Ligand code: PRP
């Protein structure tokens with residue numbers, strides 16, 4: 159059965175609530191002011207009048223909050239020497255994690271994580287898009303780091319609609335690290351901005367070990383002919399997360415952002431695991 163044939167029977171929000179960590183409810187992690195900032199960023203993303211640059215800014219902002227809630231990074235005191243040859247005391251964040259983001263829409267989250275996390279954090283990218291007719295994921299390729307032992311696995315994608323893209327990325331991670339290379343990691347974490355109940359239920363079925371963090375849990379996925387959007391879009395949602403960040407298609411903006419991320423991660427290095 160394809161994902162689209164399952165849209166007739168979608169679980170309710172209430173049914174899947176026990177499977178997600180909702181960011182605006184984490185007053186154990188965030189102050190009420192921070193929760194207002196999270197909710198206002200989400201509102202800017204939902205607003206159809208928000209431009210691509212502002213949209214990417216708020217994706218980045220929410221990614222920082224997601225990372226804080228998921229990783230709860232520890233800090234280590236360090237001393238550094240400034241260009242003025244003076245010593246300064248400071249801290250570095252410690253978070254044993256490997257980051258995997260899904261292109262196109264997850265790229266801004268990947269960039270944000272690369273900026274936030276300790277230098278040298280392994281980062282991998284997946285090129286996955288949905289087949290509009292079946293809603294099944296199509297894996298175009300991947301570039302992933304060789305070593306993730308002893309780290310949390312964190313998959314970043316702003317939207318979890320049918321769960322297909324996340325499941326597809328996870329299957330590669332499981333095959334490449336656990337099965338082929340016998341590497342052990344410290345659990346699987348999913349970070350989304352908006353999730354649909356359908357996607358949460360599907361991900362939980364395929365990846366029972368997954369801990370799912372999301373800023374919002376929306377109502378349902380569109381059925382064929384319901385709106386001007388194709389079926390499988392999250393309601394109320396924010397539209398097409400890739401287009402809203404980069405404009406339609408694989409634009410110059412998208413390739414520019416991809417190039418910027420390669421400043422942090424050498425996707426060309428010879429020990430990277432690449433899809434054939
Ligand atoms: C979007 C989004 C997710 C996927 C979610 O990607 O970024 O990756 O859909 O849907 P799913 O849970 O049903 O798999 P899309 O395929 O539209 O590609 P894009 O990121 O290039 O826009």
Ligand code: URA
Nearest residue numbers: 319391392397398399
């Ligand atoms: N992908 C998106 O970008 N938006 C949705 O609502 C569903 C999938």
